[in-house]
Amino acid sequence: MADLLIELFSEEIPARMQTRAADDLKKLMTNALVDAGLTYASAAAFATPRRLCLTIEGLLDASPRTVEERKGPKADAPEKAIEGFLRGAGLTRDDLEERDTPKGKILFAKITKEGRPAAEIISETLEQTIRNFPWPKSMRWGAGTLKWVRPLHSILCLLSREDGSEVVPLEVDGITSGNTTRGHRFLAPDEITVTGFEDYTTKLKRAFVVLDSAERRDAIWHDATNTAFASGLEVVEDAGLLAEVAGLVEWPVVLMGRIGDDFLDLPPEVLQTSMKEHQKFFSVRNPKTGRIEKFITVANRTTADNGATILAGNEKVLSARLADAKFFWDNDLRIAKSDVGMAAWVENLKNVTFHNKLGTQAELIERMAVLARELAPMVGADADAAEKAARIAKADLSSEMVYEFPELQGLMGRYYAAAAGMSAEIAAAAEEHYAPLGPSDDVPTAPVSIAVSLAEKIDKLTGFWAIDEKPTGSKDPFALRRAALGVIRILVENDLSLQLLPPLSKQAATLAASQNWKSYISDQESVEEIGEKLGVGEESMAALQNDVVSRAAEDGRIVTRESHPEETENWPDFLLAIPNARADVDNLISFFHDRLKVYLKDQGIRHDIIDACIAMDGNDDLALLVKRARALNETLKTDDGVNLIQAFKRANNILSQAEEADGVEYSYGAEVKYAETDEETAVFAALDAAEAKIAPAMAAQDFTAAMSAMAALRGPLDAFFETVQINTDNATVRRNRLNLLSRIRSLGTSVADLTRVEG
Numbered sequence: 001m002a003d004l005l006i007e008l009f010s011e012e013i014p015a016r017m018q019t020r021a022a023d024d025l026k027k028l029m030t031n032a033l034v035d036a037g038l039t040y041a042s043a044a045a046f047a048t049p050r051r052l053c054l055t056i057e058g059l060l061d062a063s064p065r066t067v068e069e070r071k072g073p074k075a076d077a078p079e080k081a082i083e084g085f086l087r088g089a090g091l092t093r094d095d096l097e098e099r100d101t102p103k104g105k106i107l108f109a110k111i112t113k114e115g116r117p118a119a120e121i122i123s124e125t126l127e128q129t130i131r132n133f134p135w136p137k138s139m140r141w142g143a144g145t146l147k148w149v150r151p152l153h154s155i156l157c158l159l160s161r162e163d164g165s166e167v168v169p170l171e172v173d174g175i176t177s178g179n180t181t182r183g184h185r186f187l188a189p190d191e192i193t194v195t196g197f198e199d200y201t202t203k204l205k206r207a208f209v210v211l212d213s214a215e216r217r218d219a220i221w222h223d224a225t226n227t228a229f230a231s232g233l234e235v236v237e238d239a240g241l242l243a244e245v246a247g248l249v250e251w252p253v254v255l256m257g258r259i260g261d262d263f264l265d266l267p268p269e270v271l272q273t274s275m276k277e278h279q280k281f282f283s284v285r286n287p288k289t290g291r292i293e294k295f296i297t298v299a300n301r302t303t304a305d306n307g308a309t310i311l312a313g314n315e316k317v318l319s320a321r322l323a324d325a326k327f328f329w330d331n332d333l334r335i336a337k338s339d340v341g342m343a344a345w346v347e348n349l350k351n352v353t354f355h356n357k358l359g360t361q362a363e364l365i366e367r368m369a370v371l372a373r374e375l376a377p378m379v380g381a382d383a384d385a386a387e388k389a390a391r392i393a394k395a396d397l398s399s400e401m402v403y404e405f406p407e408l409q410g411l412m413g414r415y416y417a418a419a420a421g422m423s424a425e426i427a428a429a430a431e432e433h434y435a436p437l438g439p440s441d442d443v444p445t446a447p448v449s450i451a452v453s454l455a456e457k458i459d460k461l462t463g464f465w466a467i468d469e470k471p472t473g474s475k476d477p478f479a480l481r482r483a484a485l486g487v488i489r490i491l492v493e494n495d496l497s498l499q500l501l502p503p504l505s506k507q508a509a510t511l512a513a514s515q516n517w518k519s520y521i522s523d524q525e526s527v528e529e530i531g532e533k534l535g536v537g538e539e540s541m542a543a544l545q546n547d548v549v550s551r552a553a554e555d556g557r558i559v560t561r562e563s564h565p566e567e568t569e570n571w572p573d574f575l576l577a578i579p580n581a582r583a584d585v586d587n588l589i590s591f592f593h594d595r596l597k598v599y600l601k602d603q604g605i606r607h608d609i610i611d612a613c614i615a616m617d618g619n620d621d622l623a624l625l626v627k628r629a630r631a632l633n634e635t636l637k638t639d640d641g642v643n644l645i646q647a648f649k650r651a652n653n654i655l656s657q658a659e660e661a662d663g664v665e666y667s668y669g670a671e672v673k674y675a676e677t678d679e680e681t682a683v684f685a686a687l688d689a690a691e692a693k694i695a696p697a698m699a700a701q702d703f704t705a706a707m708s709a710m711a712a713l714r715g716p717l718d719a720f721f722e723t724v725q726i727n728t729d730n731a732t733v734r735r736n737r738l739n740l741l742s743r744i745r746s747l748g749t750s751v752a753d754l755t756r757v758e759g
Contacts, residue, residue, distance in 0.1 A: 004056040011150035015247025018047035037063030072107035144173035160196035183207020208251040216246040223254035236283040249300040328400040336416040345398035372455035381447035389429035615753035631703035640711040647717035670740035686716040
């Protein structure tokens, strides 16, 4: 057994590529070695800014000798066929064995492959790995043909055993493998000779290189938090920045600097974003005031002045960066507080395209405002406030600060809305209408924010459905799955009972009619002629267009000639030319259901349980649907619930077979006077008791109580099926019992479609 150490030493590897590169090196090498017959005990990969390292322990000294038996052609096959088999096997005719088989005499070959030394296999494997390494981006330098992320300087490839170590001979574009590496670029640049992995890590540490990125991250966070704590401050956590900074240094040295007094009044998010994006600094916050007052930078070396020169340079550069941010902030505030206010930014959005088929950002805002006003009473929000919030929610997209830092959109809208004198709920909606941005992100809870957030997401979904830009497979360029999940989470986590079909239908029809209007008005009848047909009179194009669009949907139903024959008699055809709108809405509801299945699956609710609830009326009320699914899921965790499903399915199967055989529907009401056994009478009594509880529970949307009442039927139904013969010779009794089964089935499908529950 031997241990293998590989190091690929180069110029600085971008931090974002290091983790993936280390994993790729490990995967490519270990897979190739195992395929070649070299098994191993363990492997680990590491990365620093200037090196990729792989260590493999317990590697075989050589690949094993193998004997492969290969079946050939028939013994009397044409000579050319036999010669082809011999060439492929690398054998002569004398090496073949002839055997009798049920298919006649067949030629067989035994191919023996001798084992190969580990060093030989490693050399070939490593060269192929280096030449075909999957860097996202790579470069060539000098006169060689090798591509690497940055110029590759040296290759360390060492096999170590108890009796010593040997260099695995290898050459790639003039770079010869060896047993040497180098330490820190500035603190220990001399060549280091190593004998194995333990010796390698020890000498690197002495040469100011921490090989393990996790160790670098821990050291940075420990020193940063301790430094801040000593000054009564705290570091703002940022796992992504911590991982990135750990990939920028080999010998992390934490330094804390100050932020100029002129910039301390900037919003903390602006300071944090500017320092993170431009300088890779951690923000240091005063826990008493919440202000960002200092920063943490991580140097790649120690200095004689303990980092004073480094800090001075960083503070100077930071001041220049923050001076830009302060200029943007002051200028934006001046506009927000002016008489025109944020309306000037909204006006600018008329020239910003949202999507070439869905119009400008300003048109999006108009649709959002109308929809937010309609949704407001459904979610407990003030309609005027919801509309106003929707009209300014995206205004900050025109601000200079968001132009510089797009990730601050929404957040800056809240600051600017507050500065413009708008209410706290409207300002909050400007920030929160984007939420939730991910599965772990908080959902908006304030009614106005909910109305605007739902309006934004519903318009986005119906819009992209209208232009047939639905997600396909793994492709979702417009984040429509995230938008649908956002709607689900907002409704469910706020326990909001809201039927989605009406707003989806109206928005789909509005978009379709609006698009048809634009395409039609340009080359068909004049505005006046269309207005005359509609009985609108002489109005402006904008007013007429709004009237046309408003007629496209009514009470959540898409208006057609069939649904409104008299009203639409004089309507131009283009207004009703929305053939896909109804299908789009049905498809979109199905899309919500699919996302809901994913959402509930993560909570341990099976897909068949969700299907049983989706099959019920009102399945566009997602909060109600989730309550139903959770109640059924809890019921099925009990023995009574499981056995009730079996009893229900038994009743349904017997009834369905009888109805098919008899050609009639048994649903005319069973009568207790025809009951012949105590068990049969008990079922009548149990159904009466259950219905008395289920009806009010369903009216109150208390699905747990309804399911509990239904589960109580388990005992009487079990006894009924054990003792009572349904298909008796007495036609009257048989018919009565089948009607009783119909009553059981009706009750079983009143809470959920239990026929869809598996098991």
